[in-house]
Amino acid sequence: MTTLSPTPDLATSAPASRFGVFLRRLKSACQTYAKDPASLAALSFLLLVAIVAIFAPYVAPYDPHEMIGWRNSLPGEDGLFLGADGDGRDVLSRLIWGGRVSLLTGVVPTLLSMVVSLLIGVTAAYIGGWLDQIVMRILDMFFAFPIVLMATVVAGILNPGLFTICIAIFIALLPYITRLVRTTTLQVKRQPYIEAARAGGASNWAIASRYVFPNVVAPSIVYTTTLMGLMVVLGSALSFLGLGVQPPEADWGTMVSEGRSVLRKAPHVTIFPGLAIVMTALAFGFIGDGLRDALDPRARRR
Amino acid sequence: MTRFIVGRLLLVVPVLIGVSIIVFLLVQLAPGDVTSTLLGPMGSESAKEVLRVKMGLDKPLPIQYAKWLGQILQGDLGTSWVHKRPVTDIVLPKFATTALLAGTAALLAYLIGFLSGIFAAAKAYRAHDRVAMAFILILGSTPLYWLGLILVLLFSLTWRLLPATGMASFIGGGGVLDVLEHLILPAVTASLPSAAIIARMTRATMIETLSQNYIRVARAKGIRRGVILRKHALRNALPPIVTVSGMELGYLLGGVVFVEVVFAWPGLGFQLYNSIIGRDIPIVQGAVILIALAFVLINLFADVLNAYLDPRTRTAEGARES
Numbered sequence: 001m002t003t004l005s006p007t008p009d010l011a012t013s014a015p016a017s018r019f020g021v022f023l024r025r026l027k028s029a030c031q032t033y034a035k036d037p038a039s040l041a042a043l044s045f046l047l048l049v050a051i052v053a054i055f056a057p058y059v060a061p062y063d064p065h066e067m068i069g070w071r072n073s074l075p076g077e078d079g080l081f082l083g084a085d086g087d088g089r090d091v092l093s094r095l096i097w098g099g100r101v102s103l104l105t106g107v108v109p110t111l112l113s114m115v116v117s118l119l120i121g122v123t124a125a126y127i128g129g130w131l132d133q134i135v136m137r138i139l140d141m142f143f144a145f146p147i148v149l150m151a152t153v154v155a156g157i158l159n160p161g162l163f164t165i166c167i168a169i170f171i172a173l174l175p176y177i178t179r180l181v182r183t184t185t186l187q188v189k190r191q192p193y194i195e196a197a198r199a200g201g202a203s204n205w206a207i208a209s210r211y212v213f214p215n216v217v218a219p220s221i222v223y224t225t226t227l228m229g230l231m232v233v234l235g236s237a238l239s240f241l242g243l244g245v246q247p248p249e250a251d252w253g254t255m256v257s258e259g260r261s262v263l264r265k266a267p268h269v270t271i272f273p274g275l276a277i278v279m280t281a282l283a284f285g286f287i288g289d290g291l292r293d294a295l296d297p298r299a300r301r302r
Numbered sequence: 303m304t305r306f307i308v309g310r311l312l313l314v315v316p317v318l319i320g321v322s323i324i325v326f327l328l329v330q331l332a333p334g335d336v337t338s339t340l341l342g343p344m345g346s347e348s349a350k351e352v353l354r355v356k357m358g359l360d361k362p363l364p365i366q367y368a369k370w371l372g373q374i375l376q377g378d379l380g381t382s383w384v385h386k387r388p389v390t391d392i393v394l395p396k397f398a399t400t401a402l403l404a405g406t407a408a409l410l411a412y413l414i415g416f417l418s419g420i421f422a423a424a425k426a427y428r429a430h431d432r433v434a435m436a437f438i439l440i441l442g443s444t445p446l447y448w449l450g451l452i453l454v455l456l457f458s459l460t461w462r463l464l465p466a467t468g469m470a471s472f473i474g475g476g477g478v479l480d481v482l483e484h485l486i487l488p489a490v491t492a493s494l495p496s497a498a499i500i501a502r503m504t505r506a507t508m509i510e511t512l513s514q515n516y517i518r519v520a521r522a523k524g525i526r527r528g529v530i531l532r533k534h535a536l537r538n539a540l541p542p543i544v545t546v547s548g549m550e551l552g553y554l555l556g557g558v559v560f561v562e563v564v565f566a567w568p569g570l571g572f573q574l575y576n577s578i579i580g581r582d583i584p585i586v587q588g589a590v591i592l593i594a595l596a597f598v599l600i601n602l603f604a605d606v607l608n609a610y611l612d613p614r615t616r617t618a619e620g621a622r623e624s
Contacts, residue, residue, distance in 0.1 A: 141320025144594045146556025153590055156578030157332045233445045237560055240447050241575060256448050260564075263451060264459045274448035281443035 039290025419504025548604025
């Protein structure tokens with residue numbers, strides 16, 4: 001839409017500094033987030049896990065592939081804090097190295113899925129008409145599969161590996177995030193401030209990029225963060241089935257799977273990686289809740 | 303009501319066609335040549351070529367798809383590459399075994415989830431509720447396969463109360479009680495995460511319903527709490543719970559793969575896993591189609607149930623929004 005009116009373009013005129021506004025909003029969001037002790041604790045925990053995983057070569061006390069202690073040493077024995085697994089490898093070191101894979105499968109494909117979903121969802125809902133119809137029908141087809149089944153089959157058909165798990169999660173999530181983005185865009189499109197911008201003469205592109213997009217991104221980030229925790233769980237589950245990283249490479253799911261054969265003698269080999277998955281997934285959930293309060297004041301929890 | 307059901311049934315048709323397209327295309331993702339999988343590394347090029355023509359793999363994809371769809375519509379899911387038997391003969395009995403597990407798990411999940419959700423909502427924001435919510439949150443983040451192993455560790459290996467794997471004992475097994483005993487651990491494992499989600503949903507919906515004006519009026523009239531909860535609030539809170547419960551039953555059918563692998567439960571999930579590892583594509587396709595079909599039908603049933611419970615959803619639009 002082009003404007004011929006000589007009146008100042010009120011609705012689209014940028015404030016003195018767009019970046020300044022962004023900073024102010026970011027500050028207010030951070031303040032809201034910091035008020036919730038649970039989300040703050042979760043964020044600290046997750047940062048700690050991430051840092052330890054990233055610096056695994058320096059942090060891990062032993063080589064994760066090497067036989068260090070006796071087979072199935074219990075926690076505390078042999079000077080190994082979390083004991084040794086069925087092959088005498090240090091459980092703590094494997095846990096630290098495994099965190100790399102598990103965090104990666106939780107975060108990267110989920111983020112990618114969000115970006116692609118935002119593109120598809122906003123475009124479909126904003127343009128509407130037949131394009132929206134086609135996208136909706138395709139989504140309906142994907143919703144006929146339980147998400148876990150979808151991911152398992154995609155991962156199962158490709159050659160096992162880290163990349164395969166990422167692809168599987170990316171594909172499985174795409175319809176879910178796209179649906180959220182589409183619904184949110186439709187809601188935002190109906191808001192009075194969009195009408196105001198249109199009346200003020202803003203172009204379609206300006207409305208979509210300045211008004212619709214930012215308002216759709218916030219709920220998408222919240223949803224995606226919550227999904228990351230679930231994807232850490234799902235990714236580890238695919239590894240557990242042997243569809244992910246292959247031994248001797250460590251990953252929390254593979255560690256549980258390896259612990260299975262020594263479950264009676266050395267239950268700690270199974271218990272610790274599982275606890276790591278649960279705590280990481282929980283942390284993502286809490287961060288998602290905190291982000292919701294910080295970014296989306298209307299959906300604030302009671 | 304009849305119109306709604308017919309309309310909803312008609313909506314299922316394009317979805318099922320979509321399912322078949324996706325399942326067909328998924329297999330095209332498989333790396334490597336199908337014929338070398340079938341003939342092994344020693345198969346000669348000419349033998350591969352003959353097989354390719356025999357299987358119709360030399361034709362363009364749309365034609366392959368049309369032929370495949372035609373077979374499926376006649377109830378022919380193809381022949382297993384590994385077992386050399388019709389896929390339906392293998393997959394259908396396994397489906398029954400899985401249905402037993404998933405059905406039991408779903409019943410447990412509904413019972414636990416529904417009751418604890420209502421209980422938590424009635425005592426919202428008090429100590430009981432907080433503890434229940436924390437528990438629900440943790441369960442929601444727990445990997446199914448790990449939960450299963452922990453339960454095996456406790457109930458089979460440590461306390462020796464229940465069998466850890468299989469569906470029947472080797473010696474003198476197979477009786478109803480024996481199967482039941484083998485069913486407990488996998489069913490409980492599969493049910494807990496779903497129970498957590500249903501509980502959370504029930505609690506949220508009930509709290510919202512209980513804050514409505516008509517509940518306040520009922521309370522002002524002096525109607526007892528229990529009666530308000532049961533007669534006034536519950537019925538209005540039901541539709542979203544029914545929708546989620548339907549979806550959960552479907553997710554159980556998908557997630558049951560992990561439970562079946564952990565407990566060596568001889569169902570469709572375990573079969574799917576073995577076929578994935580063994581690259582037995584026709585069985586993978588058959589199992590996925592069967593699960594997707596069940597998933598679609600369950601959701602359809604949940605929609606119809608909702609239309610019965612809440613007349614407002616009896617339009618196609620209403621069903622979509624709910």
